[in-house]
Structures are given as structure tokens and as C-alpha cells.
Amino acid sequence: MPEMSEEENRLPPGQHIARGRPVIHYGRVPTFRPQTWRFQVFGATASGQVHEFTWDQFAGLPKTSVIADFHCVTKFSIMGYEWAGVSAPELLERVPPAAGVRHVMIWAEYGYSANVRMDDFARESTLFATELEDKQLSPERGYPLRAIVPHLYAWKSVKWARGIEYLTDDRRGFWEERGYHNVGDPWTEQRYSYQEEPGDGPL
Numbered sequence: 001m002p003e004m005s006e007e008e009n010r011l012p013p014g015q016h017i018a019r020g021r022p023v024i025h026y027g028r029v030p031t032f033r034p035q036t037w038r039f040q041v042f043g044a045t046a047s048g049q050v051h052e053f054t055w056d057q058f059a060g061l062p063k064t065s066v067i068a069d070f071h072c073v074t075k076f077s078i079m080g081y082e083w084a085g086v087s088a089p090e091l092l093e094r095v096p097p098a099a100g101v102r103h104v105m106i107w108a109e110y111g112y113s114a115n116v117r118m119d120d121f122a123r124e125s126t127l128f129a130t131e132l133e134d135k136q137l138s139p140e141r142g143y144p145l146r147a148i149v150p151h152l153y154a155w156k157s158v159k160w161a162r163g164i165e166y167l168t169d170d171r172r173g174f175w176e177e178r179g180y181h182n183v184g185d186p187w188t189e190q191r192y193s194y195q196e197e198p199g200d201g202p203l
């Protein structure tokens with residue numbers, strides 16, 4: 001057997017370590033306008049109200065950091081990224097969902113979106129990141145704010161995030177509507193929607 005590096009041992013099935021740290025996304029890089037930027041928490045909130053954060057309010061929330069590998073469904077992985085930002089549990093505590101919320105849609109500029117199960121969203125490792133490797137995110141990495149859901153395929157790590165919607169019934173996001181798996185666990189290679197089992201997605 002050829003020797004495997006420690007990083008190769010951490011790879012989910014079917015993935016390889018990327019050369020460098022590629023940037024990929026659909027469409028153009030949006031412009032950040034701090035005066036009009038809002039982060040909205042809407043849908044089934046506990047209060048029944050939409051909660052809006054201005055940029056200053058969001059940037060003032062307590063931050064944590066997460067070191068995690070990053071797995072794109074196109075089969076490259078980037079090992080050991082360090083992100084810093086506001087954790088999803090922090091946000092859930094500040095703007096609690098109604099009882100019965102089991103899913104979250106993460107929304108971005110231009111209407112990009114990704115749905116995640118609440119159990120996946122609510123992990124300590126789910127972040128709304130403002131920094132990568134101790135530096136402000138670059139525009140193409142999602143400046144000023146991107147979601148990081150490191151244990152799922154990276155299309156769920158929504159760049160240029162502008163809000164979350166609490167869902168009592170699951171709904172497909174941008175790529176999930178276009179043939180990608182509703183859950184997206186890289187360890188069980190949940191790549192495409194045709195692999196879905198009953199219970200993995202909306203009816």
C-alpha cells in the first residue's frame with residue numbers, strides 16, 4: 001500500500017486534495033453596500049416577527065473560530081481552512097425559531113440559497129464567517145459574510161449570505177432544485193438527488 005498522508009486519511013470517499021485553494025461560484029461577485037445591507041431572520045420565528053441586523057449589529061455579535069476541511073461535490077477538497085465569525089447557535093439563541101422548525105434556508109445575494117436540516121444548521125461548527133485565516137473575507141470568498149457548514153458539501157456554504165428562513169416544511173435551495181442531493185453528506189457521498197431515500201427531501 002502506498003503511504004497516505006494524514007490529510008489524505010481525512011478525505012471523504014471520492015474526494016481528492018485540491019491544488020491550491022480554488023474559488024468557485026455561479027454568477028458574479030456582488031458589491032457590498034454597508035448602509036443598505038441587512039441580514040434578515042424570517043419565516044417561522046418564535047416571535048412571529050422578521051428580525052433584521054444591520055451590518056454594524058451583525059459585526060458586533062460574539063465570534064468564534066472553526067478549523068475544518070471543505071468538500072466540493074465536484075470532488076476537490078481543501079484541507080484545514082480556519083474561519084471566524086458568528087456561530088449558528090449564537091444566532092438561534094438571539095432569534096429563536098418557532099417550535100416545529102426542522103429546516104433552515106440560507107439565502108444570499110442574487111437569490112442563491114441552500115437548505116439544511118436544523119440538526120445540521122445548529123452545530124457549533126456552522127458559522128456565518130467574516131474571516132478566513134485571520135483576514136477579512138475577500139470579495140470572491142463571500143465578503144462580507146458567508147455561511148460555513150463544513151460537514152456538508154460546500155454548495156451549502158453560502159457566500160454573500162443575507163439571511164436565513166426558518167422552515168417548518170423542507171424546501172429545496174438553488175442546487176438542490178437542480179439535481180443535487182437535499183442533505184449533501186460527503187461521508188456517504190450524497191451528491192445527487194436521484195440518490196435520495198425517503199425522508200431525505202421534501203415530498
Ligand SMILES: Nc1nc2c(c(=O)[nH]1)N[C@H]1C(S)=C(S)[C@@H](COP(=O)(O)O)O[C@H]1N2
Nearest residue numbers: 023024025026072108112154155157158159
Ligand atoms: N452565493 C453563493 N454561494 C456559494 C456558491 C454560489 O454559487 N453562490 N457556490 C458554492 C459552491 S458549489 C462551492 S464549492 C463553494 C466554493 O467556495 P470557495 O469559492 O470559497 O471555494 O461556495 C458555495 N457557495
Ligand SMILES: [Mo]
Nearest residue numbers: 072073154155
Ligand atoms: Mo461546489
